[in-house]
Amino acid sequence: MSRCVLIVDDEKNMRWVLSQALSAEGFDIEEAADGKGALACIAKWEPDVMILDHRMPPPDGMEVLRKIRGEGMTFPVIMLTAHGNVTRAVEAIKLGASEYLTKPFDLDELKLLIRKVLEHRDLAVEVERLREEVERRYDVAGIVANDPGMLSVLDTVRKVAPTTATVVIFGESGTGKELIARAVHTLSERAAKPFVSISAGALPETLLESELFGYEKGAFTGAMTAKPGRFEMANGGTLFLDEIGDISSATQVKLLRVLQERRFERLGGTRSIEVDVRVIAATNRDLHQLIARGEFREDLYYRLNVVPVTLPPLRKRPGDIPLLAAHFLEKHNAGSKKLSADAIKALTEYQWPGNIRELENAIERMVILSRNTEIGLAELPPEIRAKGVEGEKTASVLALPEEGVHLEEVELDFLRQALNRSGGNVPKAAKLLGLTAKTLEVRMERLGLQAVRG
Numbered sequence: 001m002s003r004c005v006l007i008v009d010d011e012k013n014m015r016w017v018l019s020q021a022l023s024a025e026g027f028d029i030e031e032a033a034d035g036k037g038a039l040a041c042i043a044k045w046e047p048d049v050m051i052l053d054h055r056m057p058p059p060d061g062m063e064v065l066r067k068i069r070g071e072g073m074t075f076p077v078i079m080l081t082a083h084g085n086v087t088r089a090v091e092a093i094k095l096g097a098s099e100y101l102t103k104p105f106d107l108d109e110l111k112l113l114i115r116k117v118l119e120h121r122d123l124a125v126e127v128e129r130l131r132e133e134v135e136r137r138y139d140v141a142g143i144v145a146n147d148p149g150m151l152s153v154l155d156t157v158r159k160v161a162p163t164t165a166t167v168v169i170f171g172e173s174g175t176g177k178e179l180i181a182r183a184v185h186t187l188s189e190r191a192a193k194p195f196v197s198i199s200a201g202a203l204p205e206t207l208l209e210s211e212l213f214g215y216e217k218g219a220f221t222g223a224m225t226a227k228p229g230r231f232e233m234a235n236g237g238t239l240f241l242d243e244i245g246d247i248s249s250a251t252q253v254k255l256l257r258v259l260q261e262r263r264f265e266r267l268g269g270t271r272s273i274e275v276d277v278r279v280i281a282a283t284n285r286d287l288h289q290l291i292a293r294g295e296f297r298e299d300l301y302y303r304l305n306v307v308p309v310t311l312p313p314l315r316k317r318p319g320d321i322p323l324l325a326a327h328f329l330e331k332h333n334a335g336s337k338k339l340s341a342d343a344i345k346a347l348t349e350y351q352w353p354g355n356i357r358e359l360e361n362a363i364e365r366m367v368i369l370s371r372n373t374e375i376g377l378a379e380l381p382p383e384i385r386a387k388g389v390e391g392e393k394t395a396s397v398l399a400l401p402e403e404g405v406h407l408e409e410v411e412l413d414f415l416r417q418a419l420n421r422s423g424g425n426v427p428k429a430a431k432l433l434g435l436t437a438k439t440l441e442v443r444m445e446r447l448g449l450q451a452v453r454g
């Protein structure tokens with residue numbers, strides 16, 4: 001497809017020369033003898049590139065440039081200016097000119113400039129198209145995905161977020177259930193209100209109830225003051241109930257009442273408290289099996305399961321692993337580091353029983369422990385290097401060299417790096433290294449290493 005060049009110059013001979021030269025290059029040509037004529041042409045259609053003379057009867061070239069940029073037009077403009085008038089040329093660039101030429105100029109130089117600005121514009125258009133495509137397909141509230149199953153999940157998130165529907169998210173541990181819940185909240189009209197989360201499986205029944213509904217002063221021994229629960233804290237916003245399949249029958253009854261009536265009483269209280277809360281639940285268990293065994297109320301299930309969302313495990317979306325790995329490299333301040341092709345292949349072939357959480361932890365460990373710009377196969381944790389071969393287990397994730405280096409010295413260096421990264425916190429350092437705190441303490445004692453806290 002041919003490109004159109006608008007030539008704007010008050011000198012008839014100059015317009016003729018430029019028109020002949022550029023027509024021979026395959027460009028379609030339009031001409032304007034002054035600024036008013038140029039603006040009249042642009043009002044009807046936008047050229048692919050404009051050659052604009054600086055000195056013309058009012059409005060001159062600078063005024064034309066200022067007007068078209070002020071109206072948001074972005075097509076390239078090559079400004080022609082008198083020899084030696086560098087100040088004007090710089091001013092034109094500041095106003096949005098793509099390039100400038102000083103008269104007299106070489107026609108071949110002008111042709112090269114036109115090709116250059118058109119290539120730059122084409123590149124900018126393509127980058128913007130790709131950016132919009134990435135935002136549309138791969139990024140919903142910070143979620144990185146390209147797998148068809150995950151794209152379907154994100155499409156559901158977009159549709160359900162503006163509604164008031166209750167959502168239940170199914171998926172294995174580590175698949176990102178809370179991230180999906182946050183996405184629903186972020187894209188909803190409740191985004192400016194609180195997002196409150198609680199993991200039901202992490203709390204005993206008595207503590208879970210007080211955390212959900214709060215308590216009044218004197219409700220139990222140690223209740224010295226009244227305390228609001230998570231439902232009150234989330235009023236106007238969203239409450240994320242993780243591990244919903246682990247709550248007791250008694251708490252299920254109370255939860256069902258809140259969902260139906262939007263009211264409850266604190267422990268030890270008699271006053272009903274009304275709340276406007278959107279509930280998003282999540283579980284890694286099969287609720288149908290729990291219902292069949294009498295461990296989960298069927299009426300609560302149907303109250304929660306208005307819009308079900310099922311997250312695929314990471315092993316079912318291998319195409320997303322390189323994207324997620326690159327995302328986590330950037331997240332953990334390793335923009336200068338990259339993964340080798342062999343490392344990416346091993347990451348993709350590994351089964352990831354811990355799903356996305358395990359992948360992020362692995363990437364963070366490699367960022368800490370790798371001294372190289374490129375993270376290679378030898379620096380991956382052993383279980384990943386083995387590509388998930390069944391039965392291969394290891395207590396340590398330290399990617400220690402097998403020969404040529406004193407292992408104790410390298411191990412000491414790795415432990416120091418992890419301790420420094422965690423600010424001397426032994427449990428945090430142990431988590432980064434894939435060890436228990438006790439195992440790390442034993443190794444530290446053996447190597448004569450002490451944690452220095454900041």
